Amino acid sequence: MAAIVEKSALYVPTLKELCEVLQDGLKKNFAEVQVSVVDCPDLTQEPFTFAAAGLCGKPRIADVGGVPYLLPLPQMDKIYNLNTVAEQVELPGAFLLGASTVSFKAVGVNAELMPNVFAKGNGKPEVNHSYSARIDPATGGFILEKYGEKYKTCDFALLANLYISEGKPGKVVEVRSCRRTGQSNFVSCMREALAKQFGDKPVAMGGTFLIQKGKAKIHVMGFDLRVEHTHCFSHHGEGGHYHSDTTPETVEYLGYFLPADFLYRIDRPKKT
Template sequence: RTMTDDCSSNLSVKLDTHVPSLENLADAFRTALPSNFDTVSVDIVDCPDLSSAPFNLTSPGFGKNLVIAEVGGPGNLFPEIHKQKAFDITTICKTCEHPEAFAFGPGAGPWPIVGVNCEMVADVNCASGRVGTRIARLEKDSYALEQISKPVFSLMANLAVSDAESGQRVVHIKAKKRLGSTNFPDSLRAALVAAFPQQLVSLGGFFILRSGKAKLHVMPDFPGCGHFASEKEIGSEWLKYFEMAAPLVCATVMHSNEGGSHKLRVEHTHCYSDHGDGGHYHYDTTPDEVEYEGWFAPASAVYRIDEI
């Protein structure tokens, strides 16, 4: 099959979520984070101007009327690679009943446009038609970060879809010096699980690794044989890992659970920077010097597209 298999409107299910107030979210983080970070502050603020540095995104803000598009997934890599599936973010926003939205989040870049399989931080403003998506791809023994101008991707993405306007209220978190073994987004997710048990709570947002270093991976091109022998092979042999330096801007989407049978990816974070570093975030490697600052908002629904 050719690359024309567009799956952007293949909606499997719309899941309603529990939407905590920003105050309740802030309380959950205030309760949980001090066990994992030495210094923690949490408040509720206007979203910073995302169109300026260090974000440099196509929308001035995010957070209002937020829903999550949970598209494809690792099931498009294993047991079979479904590289023929194509996804268009403008169509996805329509599928999410939010045609004028700003969409951002982690995913796999569009290999037909980039030329190889790659990592993506989506940045698409459907109201203005602007696209600022970043992709990170392997280049010889290193990697390269670049921008693309089409609102498309392959394989999978976890997209936060919300109003493309400024002045939206979000939860603001600062955390310094990691004490435990849990990474920053996973510690936020653990706070959701603790505060809202048995409920599906979903968040989208950005955080900045302001100091320190982090372990990231960048996907290589697809294997020549066209498939993987095992899931273990993907993580241990195929993916390429690098230590990358702050400041990193990280786009994250998380869910307090997998949404029953619907295989939600409970946490996914991709990063970019203006110094050429970017990819899939795993964890920081410098717990003593690490400093995070993040902005988050809850989603009212999850649209499960191309469930696999």
């Protein structure tokens, strides 16, 4: 049975307007803030190593499944595919980036997924640079793996919150923030600034950021529309669901973001 796809248009502020809103909002939470419009760096290069070069080209957000499919018990039949999602959001061959859950069939356990895929389409094969993080039963620690490389699948389970575009270079909003002085984390602070400025207008923003200095609190799982969901990976063996930094006095963030044109709600749970 095909999943139901609901499409909604979003309010799209100009990049200049976004800069002003984010600058004002982040100033309340960070000692140093610089927000500007720049050319998107080549995201295929270090330290990003993404599947696509940029964030631009018909940006959209997809919210797939949901937490009700995870709790109280995981619904094992809720398996999706990123290539299919690209088609469902009317952008076959798209670049997909975000936060999700691994396929049980591939990994055998519940685990965090960091989707990073250039979907197949337009005569091109998929490029899968996704990572996953799971609990190590032997040590109680966690294991970060190159999901696409090891499991060779674009499947995911239960839920996903995705930023999707053509993966092209172009103008983006660059955000630099140093030394957190408030309680909200980096992502929450930006979301709160957007909510305060635009009120009832539906605005969605996606992208990527680096923690250039400092440490962060993340979790890895052992067992309705999400307004905020961020997964991360590193090149030193750590990754999972981002909560906040734990070194506010030294932390430095660098991020690149774009507002989305549309929201696609895919296979919405009947109960929230």
